[in-house]
Amino acid sequence: MLDIRQIREQPELVQTKLDLRGADVYDIQPILALDKQQRELESNRSQLQARSNEIGKLVGQKMAAKTAPTDPEILALKAEGNTVKATLSELEPAERELKTQILALILQLPNLPSDNTPVGKGEEENVELRKWGDEYIPTNPEILPHWEIGEKLGILNFESSAKLAQSRFVTLIGAGAALERALISFMLDRQIAAGYTEVSPPILVNTASMTATGQLPKFAEDGFKCAEDDLWLIPTAEVPVTNLYREQILTSERLPIHHCAYTPCFRREAGSAGRDTRGLIRLHQFNKIELVKFVHPDTSEQEHETLVMNAEAILQALKLPYRVLELCTGDIGFSAAKCYDLEVWLPSAGKYREISSCSNFRDFQARRGDIRFKETGKKGTQFIHTLNGSGLAIGRTMAAILENYQQPDGTIQIPEVLQSYLGRTVL
């Protein structure tokens, strides 16, 4: 969430940056108005409170001096105390209500884009930074889409999955299931080697956790909810892993913290009706390796670059052609200040498709989740910076392999680095 003090002190700057995400979408004026009211109320209230505290102390002193409880002075003080309390009982709820309203409004505001995030209205204005692996783009024109070759090989089953659950689910069978397991192990091993500590978190989380990372309150319709229990199926491991440190004050020696996690992810894909209806690209349930970083604010930009490199390393090891996009202000996610997308080449589509999204949230999530650190020898606390990225989405990687590694005879060559994990060289 944004800092109310920054909104108050630099309203034009904040509004200008919010407008970069979309003109006339966000308005900080109501917040400024409520904030002003709230501070006036607070000033009144705390003055009264001070008097109330004073009365309490005076009575205490008299009692300690063995003054009779029926002494007129004591009775007068008690009477005044009651009057003050009556007024406070009106001011307090009013102030609380204002604070609640302000918080609700601030939680609706997205992060401010970084100064070096390219300005643009939407995805067409994202900037392509680099491409890798052109030489691995298949030249064979006969490539079947991954869902066709997958069903042909008997390793993907969409029809039964729709029966079990709904559309947008898949069941992996035999070598398909094994390939997924191999990819999970391979990716985790690589990221652990790169210095990330593996965690296996809960995949159901409460509303507070979803709010800290920015999924709530604004995107409630995107999540699967277990209403009876105030629990949500996680849309990404980012949620539980980031919340591991919610409401904590870390010492600066512990930073940076790098975690990787394999989890299933669940998304309702509300608003995606009709898009990517076939195959592994857009499912309600998919698996993903997530990378999450907690870092000192001074290092977050550099940590962002290495995060992307760690994700790219997986694609390079698998020899899958991809490109790196720098998302523009109109396309970065709600909580992100800056974001790189990795897109893998998908022959059946004849284009690159997102396989990883690496974001720097700066202090946006830390503020929501109250994740702070204390620098040794310095006074006070600061919010840490959080970053995360996929490293990588498993289903989309499978899709990319089934297509890019498809042989003219309909078999699938297994990427070299996976062969030892899978125990075979071809599907």
Added chain:
RNA sequence: GGAGGAGUGGCCGAGUGGUCGAUGGCGCAGCACUGGAAAUGCUGUGUAGGGCAACUUACCGUGGGUUCGAAUCCCACCUCCUCCGCCA
């Protein structure tokens, strides 16, 4: 699910109605001692909001209540521990 116990500042841990935001220790910072360090001694050190200086308010798991006054009493809830029950 049942019974009992507990939740206090970065950490540990005292405090059961009255100048308690809270004794003490660890940690951290400064100073002294030292060739330097360790050890030791002295001093300082919670977080957050408002004025942004003096000052002031809130915070002792969370939310209510009693009282002039609550970390301390009452109610509800949450979490953790122990035992019992059930169970992958």
